[in-house]
Amino acid sequence: FSRMLGSRHSIFRFFNQCSIRNIRLFSADSDHLKQTLDRIGLCFKRENLANKLKDCEVQLKEHDGNHRAQGPILKEQARLNNLLKSHARLLSNWQECLSLRELAKEDAAFEEEADRLLADSVEEANELEMSSLFNGPDDARGCFIEFQAGAGGADSANLCATLLGMYTNWGERHGMATELLDTAPFPSPTGGSDLLFRSATLRIDGENAYGWLRRETGVHRRVRISPYDTQKRRQTAFTTVIVTPVIEDDTADWKLDMKDVRIETCRSGGAGGQHVNKTESAVKAIYIPTGEAVRVETTRSQHQNRASALNVLQSKIYARMQKEKAAAAGAIRNSVGDSWGEQIRNYFIDPKQIVKDNRTGFESSQALSILDGSDELDKCLRQAVASLP
16 A cells, blocks of 8 residues: 555656646746747837838828839838737737636646647747848848859869759748859869859849848858868868849839940850750840959840849849948948958868858858758858847
8 A cells, every 4th residue: 555655646746747847848938939029029119110111101102003113112011010910919929828827727728728829939939030130121132142163173163063052952942932043164073973163143032032141141161071182181162152132123223224234145055966055145244334244044045144144233233332332331340241252151071060150150060961951051040140230
């Protein structure tokens, strides 16, 4: 009998400990949710979202009847409304979680419902906090990513191709549209079929694509044992990445003057034989005042490639002008990652995997996973966006 009594006491003690632990976990998650919602609320106040909504209403009245002009304004109005409504709903969820937890003291059936609602709300609040950080004038836009292999020969050309794949995979995993606009192949020292690029240009279209990736501008460095070195030594490779927003004609406050642009055509690269391109479909757009140039050979249509090249060129010049405007106003941040020529991240593959971000201090032991555009890259990007002042 004493053994049975002792066993019952042990079971009671076990369930009591589980209950205490569950309460502590609920309390910690509840506190985390409230703190996250408080930060979001402060961000909304700082950005004057309510006033921005009123500005949208005024602008819509000013452009009454002009559907083309109203399009971007309506899109921004919907985005702001969604942010505010989501914040209010999550605050309501937090209150409901606390109420359900109180009811669970009398009826355990409410405990599971409270835990489930809290878990869903925490996840949604984390996503909302990220969305609240995309408050730049161009964050909601798509983006162009230009890659330029640096010092390091074939290894840097391989890194250029690897980063192109990383951002392509990342965009597709997030349901965004990706389009490869141009590549400049680099000959393989081994004569193999491995991808090597001197340069490349990628377009990603999706919600907040530029907001997510704008801090990726800079020099990326990789250290690994080179497959192109017969002595199997560690080699360092560099690739410069430049991210600019997609500026469509109907939303830009600055437009490219075609008097300042020179268009050149040439044959696209590619396979020979029956697939050889016999027409000059590749287009190179040059901005005469500065010499900035963009080359596109996405399709066999010269007209489509010309339109894409001009779009990339306009976006590139727009981004530079915005940067110069900020510099003139004394608003250039002292962050390392804001300089196009600064080394922002290191990828160490051998002897052990590790990624180090020089701006945020982010570290990960999953270098290959990050270079594949996985969820681990999201963690790196989140920290970069959150570190913006």
